[in-house]
Amino acid sequence: MITHSADPARATLSRLNDDTLQIVLDGPWKVSSALPSAEEVLRQIRSTPGLRRVSFDSKGLTEWDSGLLAFLARIVKDCTATALTVEKEGLPEGVRRLLDLASAVPERSGARRGEVRPSFLVRVGDVVTTFWRGSHDNFAFIGEVAVATARLFTGRARFQARDLFLIIQEAGAQALPIVSLISLLVGVILAYVGAIQLRIFGAQIYVASLVGIGMVRALAAIMTGIIMAGRTGASFAARLGTMQVNEEIDALQTLGISPVEFLVLPRMVALSLMMPLLCLYADLMGILGGMLVGVLILDLNYLEYYAKTIESLRLNDLWVGLFSGAVFGVLVALAGCLRGMRCGRSASAVGEATTSAVVTSIVGIIVATAIITVACDILGI
Amino acid sequence: MVTESVDVTSTDTHIVVENLTIAYGDFLIQRDLSFTVKRGDIFVIMGGSGCGKSTVLRALTGLKCPDSGRVFYNGVSFWDADPAEQKRLMRRFGVLYQSGALWSSLTLAENVALPLQEYTALPPARIDELVSLKLSLVGLSDFEGYYPSEISGGMRKRAGLARAMALDPEILFFDEPSAGLDPVSARLLDDLILELRDSLGATVVIVTHELASIYAIGNNSVFLDSETKTMIASGTPRRLLAESTDPKVINFLTRGEPEKRHFQETPDQAAAQDTLTTGDSA
Numbered sequence: 001m002i003t004h005s006a007d008p009a010r011a012t013l014s015r016l017n018d019d020t021l022q023i024v025l026d027g028p029w030k031v032s033s034a035l036p037s038a039e040e041v042l043r044q045i046r047s048t049p050g051l052r053r054v055s056f057d058s059k060g061l062t063e064w065d066s067g068l069l070a071f072l073a074r075i076v077k078d079c080t081a082t083a084l085t086v087e088k089e090g091l092p093e094g095v096r097r098l099l100d101l102a103s104a105v106p107e108r109s110g111a112r113r114g115e116v117r118p119s120f121l122v123r124v125g126d127v128v129t130t131f132w133r134g135s136h137d138n139f140a141f142i143g144e145v146a147v148a149t150a151r152l153f154t155g156r157a158r159f160q161a162r163d164l165f166l167i168i169q170e171a172g173a174q175a176l177p178i179v180s181l182i183s184l185l186v187g188v189i190l191a192y193v194g195a196i197q198l199r200i201f202g203a204q205i206y207v208a209s210l211v212g213i214g215m216v217r218a219l220a221a222i223m224t225g226i227i228m229a230g231r232t233g234a235s236f237a238a239r240l241g242t243m244q245v246n247e248e249i250d251a252l253q254t255l256g257i258s259p260v261e262f263l264v265l266p267r268m269v270a271l272s273l274m275m276p277l278l279c280l281y282a283d284l285m286g287i288l289g290g291m292l293v294g295v296l297i298l299d300l301n302y303l304e305y306y307a308k309t310i311e312s313l314r315l316n317d318l319w320v321g322l323f324s325g326a327v328f329g330v331l332v333a334l335a336g337c338l339r340g341m342r343c344g345r346s347a348s349a350v351g352e353a354t355t356s357a358v359v360t361s362i363v364g365i366i367v368a369t370a371i372i373t374v375a376c377d378i379l380g381i
Numbered sequence: 382m383v384t385e386s387v388d389v390t391s392t393d394t395h396i397v398v399e400n401l402t403i404a405y406g407d408f409l410i411q412r413d414l415s416f417t418v419k420r421g422d423i424f425v426i427m428g429g430s431g432c433g434k435s436t437v438l439r440a441l442t443g444l445k446c447p448d449s450g451r452v453f454y455n456g457v458s459f460w461d462a463d464p465a466e467q468k469r470l471m472r473r474f475g476v477l478y479q480s481g482a483l484w485s486s487l488t489l490a491e492n493v494a495l496p497l498q499e500y501t502a503l504p505p506a507r508i509d510e511l512v513s514l515k516l517s518l519v520g521l522s523d524f525e526g527y528y529p530s531e532i533s534g535g536m537r538k539r540a541g542l543a544r545a546m547a548l549d550p551e552i553l554f555f556d557e558p559s560a561g562l563d564p565v566s567a568r569l570l571d572d573l574i575l576e577l578r579d580s581l582g583a584t585v586v587i588v589t590h591e592l593a594s595i596y597a598i599g600n601n602s603v604f605l606d607s608e609t610k611t612m613i614a615s616g617t618p619r620r621l622l623a624e625s626t627d628p629k630v631i632n633f634l635t636r637g638e639p640e641k642r643h644f645q646e647t648p649d650q651a652a653a654q655d656t657l658t659t660g661d662s663a
Contacts, residue, residue: 158499163486247482251544254442254476255496256468 007062011036011071013044019052021045022090023075026060029068038074045079054079056090064095073102141338144260145268152269157261164266171232172274176281178231182223183215183282187289190214195298204298208305209312211290217317218324220282222369224275225328229361233336236267237357240340241350249341259341268333275329276322283321316381324372328365335360395420395552395584396441401450403433403440410436412611414450416603423578423585423598425618428605429633434588435479435556437605441586442554443471454552472500475545475583476554481537483529489516489540490525496547515543519573535566539573546577553577555587559594567591571598592636596622604630 010026029035045051054075061068072091076099079086088096118126151157194210240263243249252259287309294300339357343349396418403410410433418424426434439445441452443459452459454470462470483492493512497503503511516522519539529537538558545553558574559567571594578585589595595602595618602621604614606629614621614630622634631639 166486243485246480246485247478248484250439250444251476251478251482251484253444254471254474255499256471257495257499 009033009035009067011041013041015048016055019050020055021048021051021053022055022057024057024060025068028063029061029071030063030065031067033067035067035071038071038078041075042078045075045084046082051084053085053087055087058091058095061092064092068095069098069102072099076103137342138338141260141341142334144258145264145334145337148258148261148265149268151261152265157265158257159262159266164270167267167270168274170235171228171270172277175228175231175274175278178227179224179278179282180285182227183220183285184289186219186223187211187215187286187291188293189289190219190286191290191293192297195293199298204294204300205304205308207290207294207298208300208308212287212309212313213317215286215290216283216313216321218321218369218373220286221275221279221321221324221328222365224278224282224325225332225365226362228271228275228278228329229332229335229358229365232271233332233357233361234354236333236336237340237343237353238350240264240337241343241353244341244343245345245347245350264333264337264341267337268330271333272326272329275325275332279322279325283318320372320376320381324369327368327372331364331368332361335364393419395422395455396424396586397453398441399451399453401437401440401452402448403436403445404448405436409610411605414603414605414612416612416615418584418586418601420584421578421582422601423574423587425595425599425602426586426588426605427590427595427599427602427618427633429590429607432605432607433610434590434605438554438556438586438588442474442476443467472548473551474554475548475550475552477538477541477545477556477558479556479560481529481534481541483537483540483544485529488526488528489521489532489543492529492540493544493547496544500548511547515546516540518546518577519543535562535570538562538570542570542573542577546581549581550583552584552586553581555585555589557589557591558587559589559591564593567594568597574598590633592634595634604633 007027009029010024012024012026014022014024016022023041045054072095076086076088088099091099148157190211191207194207195204198204198206198210240249243263249259249263252262290309291302291305294305295302336357339353339360343353394417398414398416398418401414402412414437416424426437428434436445440447446460451461454473457466457470459467459470483489484495487495490509490512493515494508497508497511501508513522513525516525519542521536521540521543524532524536524540529540532540538561553574555574558570562570574585574587575598577583587594587599599618602615602618603612604621605611606613613627614625616624618634621630625631625634628639635641
């Protein structure tokens, strides 16, 4: 006899006697083919009065896989729930064993996620308490860092000098190419934008003042800060987060070595030393970018541009810029280290920590810029 | 678990855990743990996956403050002590973490040297000597200059052990020492632990679910249950296997085949004198 694989899978119901219903399974029951719906069969079972037993006939079954099992599991579960006896003798041996296995696995009570969605008030409360606990945690961390910094100045903090130099190299020298490119281009953009307006009044020469003051006082520090947030802050968070996952931080703690002193302090020192230097360098590159536009597009003379820049810049502008840079350095290091140290113990937690470090740093940089700008205005600097 | 009062200051007792309860926020990990570890014991904390063994170890090693209960080391209550005293106690611990937890930016030699540099005023040459000694004890003398990422998992564990031994600890804690090792390496590590206990005279606390290790080296144990969230049996592992009446304990100790319970009981192991208490899981 030839089996036609094109024959569809069928489930037919037949009443054997008063209290027994037989489900006859025919054809190939494969996941990939169209299968009868368990719902339909169950509906028929439910609508049959006086039923006490359900049995199976699988003589016509040619092939089967998980498709059949899923169908049967659904039927068995529903029938058991409505106190119907299921007789599995008519099923192939393998199917029977798998069905028993599927129903035998004891589910740990409470292991399945609850599907109850908490009410609006509960969710608001959760968010507030989480935020409260989070800020408490952040302040605790800042406190720890402050204590460690105090120990640094009294010469009692312990970390490896080699670590500090490595981080200085990573966060300083190795950041030069990207800082050059970005600040040069920011200088060019600034000059272009200014030139369009200033040319109308024949005041092209003031492009030098615009670029000089803009870069030195604010933009160089902000751009460098953002570059460092993406480059170094993210790397701090990922590095410390991975150390948390590998229990390296636990190992430090059991040895009685403070992870804040050993890991956070060198990173903070390195970044707050390097940021002002990088800012100074970015100032120079930005002015160079402006000069390129001035000389090549606006037909200004090198010396003229240089003299105008010197004339319009005050030393205070430089101090404000460098101070901002140092503040941003501390912020980026703090955010990176905080997120890294508070990282969970999984790969996805490291990813979240990294993202969160960058976002926190950038928000911090912008807020700090606003505060510094307003403060300088009030102080008349 | 009702405990008879234990003399925490007895010279024979090294670690006493009293009604220890640990939770993460509202999530209870384990409650009411009470047991005593004698000096020189190899004490096994066993239980199924996810029952909180490692968290209990964190509470014992000073990393996780318990919600209630006390842990005594040589009669000093760790969590009631001031930070300086805690640090002094922790100095006497050596911990081998599940993954080895070597500091990834340092070479093996530097990993072992760091505790020595932190806690001793030894000259660098003397520290180098000690580092070579510790690394050769675990069979890694040729790998001093390697970074943790350059060696195999088993070697990382052994290097972690060398670091744990750096300060000649009084208590060695092991978190799943044989996890991720092949059977032979796991056996060798067991032998090494026995050897170190005998030669250093240290007390050893091991968290594991590896039955082979439990029978081979454990001379006292507690069994933590994940459902009732407390200890349901304590005693010598072989005694527990032979005499426990708790189905969960028997199931665990026989790999789920209680009928194979009375295998290879040798007289000397059966003669182990430790007390057996099984019980109030109901």
